[in-house]
Amino acid sequence: MKTAIQAELPPELLSQAQAYVNEGWMPNLNDLLTEALRRYLESHASELTATFIRDDVAWGLHGHD
Amino acid sequence: MATTDPVGQFVVCDAGPLIHLDELRCLDLLAEFETVLVPSAVWIEVARHRPAVLVSPGVPLRRVTVSLPWTPALEVLSQALSLHLGEMEALQVACEQQVGLLLTDDTAARLAARNLGLLVHGTLGLLIRAVRRGQRSRDQVLSVLRSVPDQSTLHIKSDLLDEIIRQVTESTR
Numbered sequence: 001m002k003t004a005i006q007a008e009l010p011p012e013l014l015s016q017a018q019a020y021v022n023e024g025w026m027p028n029l030n031d032l033l034t035e036a037l038r039r040y041l042e043s044h045a046s047e048l049t050a051t052f053i054r055d056d057v058a059w060g061l062h063g064h065d
Numbered sequence: 066m067a068t069t070d071p072v073g074q075f076v077v078c079d080a081g082p083l084i085h086l087d088e089l090r091c092l093d094l095l096a097e098f099e100t101v102l103v104p105s106a107v108w109i110e111v112a113r114h115r116p117a118v119l120v121s122p123g124v125p126l127r128r129v130t131v132s133l134p135w136t137p138a139l140e141v142l143s144q145a146l147s148l149h150l151g152e153m154e155a156l157q158v159a160c161e162q163q164v165g166l167l168l169t170d171d172t173a174a175r176l177a178a179r180n181l182g183l184l185v186h187g188t189l190g191l192l193i194r195a196v197r198r199g200q201r202s203r204d205q206v207l208s209v210l211r212s213v214p215d216q217s218t219l220h221i222k223s224d225l226l227d228e229i230i231r232q233v234t235e236s237t238r
Contacts, residue, residue, distance in 0.1 A: 057189065057190070060197065061236050
């Protein structure tokens, strides 16, 4: 089941996305946005982000630079 | 991640830390470095969203043009992690010029940096480091950390931010 959402996009970003679809890389804008969102969530996994932030804290507190 | 590494005097900065530090009125923390290299794509991004950053007195920003082609490793990582142009340029500059530190708040860019063997940290690390380096008092940094949700566009879960505040409070007592 899919859910429709409404989002505001910068015109130039939408234009780039539409061009990508028009070139035939994706069948439509829906699929492109779904893929973009999936990739973002994959590469920004919550645990990974938290790990990096904790790493920052350790460096900030105990680094030797 | 290493905590015993020398940062050196040259750092490369992505857009996130420049914008977030400025939002938190802590951009001056970058003045400690001799030069903060800002790749062109990052420069343009910051100019669009927060132009005042680029003319901040005392902050040693230097715009750098990135040489192409991308390194093969970076090209692969870019596709796998959907990196933005600014992030790619920051990574490329960090690799080419062998700088001591890459500053970014983007998780994907940090993941890529790790894969490339780069030392990478972000806004929160710089803020907390300021206590250790004598740039800010502990109370000043705690105040800034508490203001992150309201004063900046740096996204962090509230329970994690609470944990960080607790750590900073306890470690510097």
